[in-house]
Amino acid sequence: MLNGRSSLTVPLRLHDKVIGVLNVESDRLQAFGEEDRQFAEIFANYVALALHILNLLVLERRATHHRVSGSISAELTGPLNDIISEATEAIEDCAGQDELRSRLESIVEGARKMSETVQAWAQAAVTGIMTTPGRTAPDPLLAGRRILVADDEEIIRQTIRDVLTAAGAQADDARDGRQACEMVARNAYDLVISDIKMPHATGYEVFSAARAANPLAQVILITAFGYDPHHSIVKANREGLAAVLFKPFKVKQLLDECRQALSATSRGGKG
CATH class of the missing domain: 1.10.287 (Helix Hairpins)
Structure with missing residues (x-):
């Protein structure tokens, strides 16, 4: 208050x-x-x-x-x-x-x-990701952009990373919240995609670490069925969260939110 x-x-x-x-x-x-x-x-x-x-x-x-x-x-x-x-x-x-x-x-x-x-x-x-048959085409807005994917479930972060890589992005991944916070502190990411509930750090803590390292960095949080025990979404929304993806989501939704977030970065950032 x-x-x-x-x-x-x-x-x-x-x-x-x-x-x-x-x-x-x-x-x-x-x-x-x-x-x-x-x-x-x-x-x-x-x-x-x-x-x-x-x-x-x-x-x-x-x-x-x-x-x-x-x-x-x-x-x-x-x-x-x-x-x-x-x-x-x-x-x-x-x-x-x-x-x-x-x-x-x-x-x-x-x-x-x-x-x-x-x-x-x-x-x-x-x-939690609905893929579509065929290969993801390279995307001019994602090409060359540095993106971090943070999720404690390996198959989820690999699927998202593979989709982003196919679209032309330089995608890294983190296995938990602590590693995500360490990676955003060392690297200048354009976009961070993070689950809200991971070991060692919440989605909001990852959001805060990303913004502290790069005020223009955009962050998308992912949640299953709208579950947010630590109120990461509410707190991050107040500080310029780019978007929230609710599992299950389609690859098109993921790419659309990434494009919109990175477009905001090109215009000078959100929040």
């Missing part, structure tokens, strides 16, 4: 472990007493429990998404492959029947596209 004259801070405790703090401020001097402290501690315990339940729900939702997508992929892949195989064999037996051959080729092409889409959805359940 601006012009705050007194504050009350209590820990968020979960099973004797402190997982955060609850801070209340007032514009009056000595605004809080012992009863306020006791109430705040009780309220903080409920907040800590609610955050813990939310974390469990996020994990369960992700596991369910992964399991269902995998089951659908397994059920559809076999029949689609059978269609492709049998239609291909039929094409070979259709010499001189151009119309029938053309129809069968359309069936094969449609089945292949459907198979690629099913595989992309199954992959998105693991990475």
